Amino acid sequence: MSGAPANGGRHLLSVGDLGAEGxxxxxxxxxxxxxxxxxxxxxxxxxxxxxxxTLFAEESTRTRLSFETAARRLSADVLSFSVERxxxxxxxxxxxxxxxxxxxxxxxxxxRHPAAGAPHQVARWVDAAVIxxxxxxxxxxxxxxxxxxxxxxVLAERAGLDLSSCGTExxxxxxxAVVGDIRHSRVARSGVWALAALGARVTxxxxxxxxxxSLEGWPLDGVxxxxxxxxxxxxxxxxxxxxxxxxxxxxxxSLREYSAGYGLTARRAAxxxxxALVMHPGPMNRGIEIADDVADxxxxxxxxxxxxxxxxxxxxxxxxxxxGTAAADAGELxxxxxx
Amino acid sequence: xxxxxxxxxxxxxxxVDELGERRADxxxxxxxxxxxxNALDAPSGATVLDAGGCLVSPGLxxxxxxxxxxxxxxxxxxxxxxxxxxxxGFTAVxxxxxxxxxxDSAAVAGEVLSLGxxxxxxxxxxxxxxxxxxxxxxxPMGELAALGVRVFTDDGAGVQDAGVMRRALEYARGLGVTLxxxxxxxxxxxxxxxxxxxxxxxxxxxxxxxxAEELMVARDVALARLTGARVHFLHLSTAGSAALVxxxxxxxxxxxxxxxxxxxxxxxxxxxxxxxxxxxxxxxRRAADVxxxxxxxxxxxxxxxxxxHAPHPPEAKETTLEAAAPGMLGLxxxxxxxxxxxxxxxxxxxRDVLALMSWRPARVxxxxxxxxxxxxxxxxxxxxxxxxxxxPAREWEVDPARLASRSRNTPxxxxxxxxxxxxxxxxGEPVVIDGAAQR
Numbered sequence: 001m002s003g004a005p006a007n008g009g010r011h012l013l014s015v016g017d018l019g020a021e022g023x024x025x026x027x028x029x030x031x032x033x034x035x036x037x038x039x040x041x042x043x044x045x046x047x048x049x050x051x052x053x054t055l056f057a058e059e060s061t062r063t064r065l066s067f068e069t070a071a072r073r074l075s076a077d078v079l080s081f082s083v084e085r086x087x088x089x090x091x092x093x094x095x096x097x098x099x100x101x102x103x104x105x106x107x108x109x110x111x112r113h114p115a116a117g118a119p120h121q122v123a124r125w126v127d128a129a130v131i132x133x134x135x136x137x138x139x140x141x142x143x144x145x146x147x148x149x150x151x152x153x154v155l156a157e158r159a160g161l162d163l164s165s166c167g168t169e170x171x172x173x174x175x176x177a178v179v180g181d182i183r184h185s186r187v188a189r190s191g192v193w194a195l196a197a198l199g200a201r202v203t204x205x206x207x208x209x210x211x212x213x214s215l216e217g218w219p220l221d222g223v224x225x226x227x228x229x230x231x232x233x234x235x236x237x238x239x240x241x242x243x244x245x246x247x248x249x250x251x252x253x254s255l256r257e258y259s260a261g262y263g264l265t266a267r268r269a270a271x272x273x274x275x276a277l278v279m280h281p282g283p284m285n286r287g288i289e290i291a292d293d294v295a296d297x298x299x300x301x302x303x304x305x306x307x308x309x310x311x312x313x314x315x316x317x318x319x320x321x322x323x324g325t326a327a328a329d330a331g332e333l334x335x336x337x338x339x
Numbered sequence: 340x341x342x343x344x345x346x347x348x349x350x351x352x353x354x355v356d357e358l359g360e361r362r363a364d365x366x367x368x369x370x371x372x373x374x375x376x377n378a379l380d381a382p383s384g385a386t387v388l389d390a391g392g393c394l395v396s397p398g399l400x401x402x403x404x405x406x407x408x409x410x411x412x413x414x415x416x417x418x419x420x421x422x423x424x425x426x427x428g429f430t431a432v433x434x435x436x437x438x439x440x441x442x443d444s445a446a447v448a449g450e451v452l453s454l455g456x457x458x459x460x461x462x463x464x465x466x467x468x469x470x471x472x473x474x475x476x477x478x479p480m481g482e483l484a485a486l487g488v489r490v491f492t493d494d495g496a497g498v499q500d501a502g503v504m505r506r507a508l509e510y511a512r513g514l515g516v517t518l519x520x521x522x523x524x525x526x527x528x529x530x531x532x533x534x535x536x537x538x539x540x541x542x543x544x545x546x547x548x549x550x551a552e553e554l555m556v557a558r559d560v561a562l563a564r565l566t567g568a569r570v571h572f573l574h575l576s577t578a579g580s581a582a583l584v585x586x587x588x589x590x591x592x593x594x595x596x597x598x599x600x601x602x603x604x605x606x607x608x609x610x611x612x613x614x615x616x617x618x619x620x621x622x623x624r625r626a627a628d629v630x631x632x633x634x635x636x637x638x639x640x641x642x643x644x645x646x647x648h649a650p651h652p653p654e655a656k657e658t659t660l661e662a663a664a665p666g667m668l669g670l671x672x673x674x675x676x677x678x679x680x681x682x683x684x685x686x687x688x689x690r691d692v693l694a695l696m697s698w699r700p701a702r703v704x705x706x707x708x709x710x711x712x713x714x715x716x717x718x719x720x721x722x723x724x725x726x727x728x729x730x731p732a733r734e735w736e737v738d739p740a741r742l743a744s745r746s747r748n749t750p751x752x753x754x755x756x757x758x759x760x761x762x763x764x765x766x767g768e769p770v771v772i773d774g775a776a777q778r
Contacts, residue, residue: 095657115659116543117613124614125657136661138543189543212540213548 011123011130012316015141015190020197024168027149029315030308031163034153036073037311047076050321053101054133055122056112057083057094062282062306063133067110067142070313076321079106083113094118095125102126107321111135116186129320137184143281144190146312148198150305151236154277171198175221177230179205179262180240180289181248183212187240187281192218205230207261209251227262231271239264239280239289259288269294277301345369345767348381352390352728355690356397356716357698365395367724370767375718386769388762390728396693397716398430398460398725398765400700402490403573403597403645404670406432406462409450410439415650415745417451421458422743423648423670425770428727428760431461431714432648432670433704436472437495443467443478448486459770459778460763461714461725463706465490468507468518474499477507484514489705492519494573495620497555499525504559508568517595517703519571520559522580523621527551532660534607534622542610544660547622549577556580560587563594571703572596574647576621578631585640595703597643598632600669600676601750605629609750615656615663616750619649636695637685643700644681644692646673650746668749671742674729675756689731697727713766728762735759743776 015023036042052071054064064080071078081101083094092100101109108129111119116136123130134140148171155170156163176195182188182204192202196219203222204211215223224230231237242248242258252258259265264278269291272278278290278300286292295302349365354375366374366382381387401424407415415423417434424432434451436442442451448464455462466483470476472493480491491511497520498504504520511518528551533539535546556572560583563570575581575596584596601619606626609617617623635641649666656663674696681687681695701707701715708715713723736755739747763771770777 093654093658094662095654113659115661118659120613121615121657121659136543137545186543189541213535213546214537214540216537217541 010320012141012320013119013123013130013132014139015144015194015197020168023145023148023194023197026145026312026315026319027152027168029319030149030312033311033314034308043073043075045075046318047071047074047321050107051077051079051105052108052110052317053079053081053106054110055081055083055098055101056133057118058112058114058134060112060134063112066306066309067133067313070310070317073310074314074317076317079104094121098122098125102128108317131316131320134186136186137189138186139190140186141190142309142313142316143187144194145316146305146309147191147238147279147281148194149308149312150279150301151277153308154301154304168198171195171200174200174236175234176200176202176236176238177205177234178202178238178240179227179264181210181242182206182240183210183251184243184246184248185240191238192220203230203234205262207252207258210248227268228271231268232273234272234276236277236279237264237272239278241281241283242285242289244285255288263289263291264294265291266293269297279305282306346382346385347764347767347769348379348385348387349390349395349726349728349762349764350379350387352393352395354395354718355693356718357694358717358719360690365718365726367726367764367767370724372718372720372722372724374720388728388769388772390762392730392732393761394689394693394729394731395718396727396729397697397718398714398727398763399428399674399696400431400704400706400714401429401646401648401670401673402433402643402700402704404432404434404648405437405650405666406434406451407650408438408454409447413652413745417454417458417462419743419745420648420650420670421455421460421462422776425459425763425765426743426760426774426776427670427672428674428729428763429460429670430725430727430763430765431463431701431706433490434462434464435494436465436467436492441467441472443470443472445479445482445486448483448488452486459776460765461706463704464488465492465494465519467491468493468498469503472496474503477510480510480514480516484516488516490517490519490571492521492573494519494521496525497521497523501558501562505562505566508562508566508570512566512568517569517571517705519573520555521573522552522555522559522575523547524551524554527554531622532618533610534624536607536625538607538610542613544610549579549624549628552577552621553579553583556583560592560594563587563592567593569593574599574602574621574645575632575641576602576624576628578628581631581635581640585635585638588640595642596640597645597700597703598636598641599647600644600673600680601667603629603632603636603644603680604676605750610660613660615658615660616667616748618660618663618665619667620665633681633685636681637687641695642703644673644677644695645700646670650744651748652746656748666748668742668744668746671744672737672749672751672756674760675758676751678731678758679756724764724767726764727760729758730761731758733757733759733761
């Protein structure tokens, strides 16, 4: 990717690999693929003959489906590998597993792993392009990209603008509150940096025990423990999933107390400005970080985030594996889709 | 043991030891230094080792190594580890007891010592403080002390229970041995893979706060005061720990401390790559800690630089940071790395560095002449012939494949270091000549 200095653009391990320019490029290419998604046959030949493997060492049906759908819509061959269920149980090392899969001739590896940095390790061992689909508490870059895409799409619609004429100016000064379990959140570690790179002003809202131990170097506008005080002054309220299954509960006196202090209840949602958006990476813990009726409000973008996920992942795959890197190439290829 | 008739002349170097620094040749015969003077003639049949441009110091003493035998011979053995030690200029090492089984019985200690009898350097062994290093019941320290064990530690973990540590210290006092602590409060360190701070927060990696170490240092300083026993602090990694030890020494408590070459040089920023080569326990800390530890060396707070040589087979490192084993090789790179770290801006001389790597650690571990041992010099007629000949100007690139260790997990792979051990003489035998192990 052209805006990608960190690893020569071969991989997408962190949103830091992209920078503002790289993010903008992904968003522009995704515009074209959103259009593809609306066609009766939502498929283009851009990656015909290329092989994409999803290598998941942690269960995530949603993310895996999204990546595999994206790859198929680009006409790539898709292999699906669940590390947990196969070789690792037989004692094979991660390196052996990864090299075995690579030996089958793959062009991209989409890696999900419970350990932070696992995709970085994989990238050292194989020639294929490696895409981080979520590693421990570290990053989930495509989630951040699809969130940015969704925000930009909604703001353009509201302004009555054609997306293709939109850059990323809409993020300038955009006030975003990221609420919840920042400490254990890969979504936050990608999202905060992506939003800030595009010019948004990000405030973290969380109890002290769910904040990272250090926020040195984080591009933040502020940190708050008072959600009520923040809500009236934000354009986007981004709620994180409380990872109860990973023991997030041990950082809190009780889920009830968390919900009372940091959940977006109907009462709290009423504090939001009329134009403010509500986002959540899913899957939602209804009744904990978000109230049932709030999740289903028109201002809630949860389903739209999921829908845009496919187009954004198509853009990432296309930019990493496609012949060219410019959005113009995407336009050409997509034009040839009618065959 | 070396052959009694072996005669070696170390010619043209600068002798550096506790007595000072002087241009002199050193003649060695029958395992002992026989003459130290200018322009000595080589007796017929003597092996002459050129030491032009080199420092000739008492053999280095590493009081913190993991030789992995018994139980983890694929990573290292007493023999391979002692060869790595000799190549690094060491004539004595203290093997940590976290083997499998651990050194918590006379039988296992005896096994390591007997393997060490034919090694390329002196191999002493540290005993465990508690049975199975489990932190609960005292290991048979008296039986182990009777075999010559002078240092006890549960290294790899700290003794968590203050009551158990207190009993151990009280018991150790009667034996005249030293307890060495791996300072890490497990309830604070729990699950941590690197230093907790800016980098761990950014990288999404569970961290170990500096306080996990400092709280145990503070506790054991208090226990040293309470019991009057000797406490040695292993591999200190934080500025706060160094300050606590400085304070305890000022108070006159019987405490000593070591640091590793990697904690004097590398920081947690190395983990940006997620490369498990940099996963080590205690973790690499901040630049401010590195500076404070260097200052602690210069101020005399720190008594020893010890490598914490921790070999691991490739599969233990070719995995995720989370799954990888902590630890890095150190024996073959320790002197060059430490010279680079400590003679750079701290005002320390090469001799000050050698003090931290030879005669002062020899005292901490009870291996010096005053304890009836043969390590740490000084280099004078009648002394044991344990020598390290070091060329401070020689640059070399670290090639993991060419290390004598059975393992390859060095953080210095591909880096150029300045200063290399040229010859090592152990009990009169040149075990390393011109950078090559002789057996």
